[in-house]
Amino acid sequence: RFAPMPSNPPHGLKLLGGISLALALVILGRLIQLQVIDHDYYRRCATRQWECRVNLPALRGNLFDRNGLPLAVSDQNYRVSTDPNWLSALSPEKRETVVILLMDLLEKSRWRIERSLKSEKRYVVLAEGRRFTSAQKESLEATGVITLETVSERLYPQGRIGAALLGFLGAEGEGASGLELSLQETLAGRPGEAQIQTDDMGRVRPSARNRTLREPERGADVYLTLDFKVQAMVERELEAAVSNSEAKSGSA
Numbered sequence: 001r002f003a004p005m006p007s008n009p010p011h012g013l014k015l016l017g018g019i020s021l022a023l024a025l026v027i028l029g030r031l032i033q034l035q036v037i038d039h040d041y042y043r044r045c046a047t048r049q050w051e052c053r054v055n056l057p058a059l060r061g062n063l064f065d066r067n068g069l070p071l072a073v074s075d076q077n078y079r080v081s082t083d084p085n086w087l088s089a090l091s092p093e094k095r096e097t098v099v100i101l102l103m104d105l106l107e108k109s110r111w112r113i114e115r116s117l118k119s120e121k122r123y124v125v126l127a128e129g130r131r132f133t134s135a136q137k138e139s140l141e142a143t144g145v146i147t148l149e150t151v152s153e154r155l156y157p158q159g160r161i162g163a164a165l166l167g168f169l170g171a172e173g174e175g176a177s178g179l180e181l182s183l184q185e186t187l188a189g190r191p192g193e194a195q196i197q198t199d200d201m202g203r204v205r206p207s208a209r210n211r212t213l214r215e216p217e218r219g220a221d222v223y224l225t226l227d228f229k230v231q232a233m234v235e236r237e238l239e240a241a242v243s244n245s246e247a248k249s250g251s252a
Contacts, residue, residue, distance in 0.1 A: 058189030061219030065228040079149040080127040084117045086145040161232045189219030
């Protein structure tokens with residue numbers, strides 16, 4: 001015969017049950033704190049982990065001769081890129097809208113756009129050296145999946161004439177020699193600042209938190225006392241004299 005079960009559980013079981021209940025309440029309370037009370041705080045921490053501030057380059061001022069002939073000018077254009085995975089995550093209708101916009105603004109066929117978007121790479125350049133109006137730039141950025149990177153170029157329209165005097169820029173876009181160096185502070189302008197979100201590869205990703213904090217200020221133009229026609233004539237005469245005298249070099 002079996003002995004009847006006691007009507008009250010042993011003291012040890014009561015203690016164990018109490019401890020288990022207390023632990024469950026502690027864990028539940030912690031979950032509520034993390035997911036409800038402190039949710040916004042931890043979300044901000046996670047967001048800031050991928051957030052950084054970057055400089056926005058200012059357009060460099062131009063150099064002109066005494067008659068207003070451009071000797072050194074700056075040009076600004078855009079590199080258009082995306083992550084194909086971003087477009088794959090869109091609805092078919094939204095993706096089609098983005099593709100049509102790219103076809104229109106990049107002046108590329110659907111086949112070329114779709115071929116780029118089939119890449120397995122996380123970073124795909126769709127076009128380089130493009131210029132857009134403010135409205136076109138806004139329409140591309142509004143898609144949330146297209147990244148525009150600003151690219152600045154320094155051009156010397158008159159070629160080699162006056163090159164030694166004008167100088168050139170270094171790898172960081174600052175004056176490295178000649179007038180480009182001596183007039184650096186005047187020509188450089190003031191860079192702006194932007195807040196951006198990056199992915200795990202350090203690339204800019206579309207985000208509602210991406211914003212310009214300070215607009216860049218364009219550098220000042222400088223008009224020189226130099227007359228390009230006179231400089232060109234002097235350099236041609238110098239080149240002829242160096243050739244005739246069989247000298248190694250000359251300067252003017």
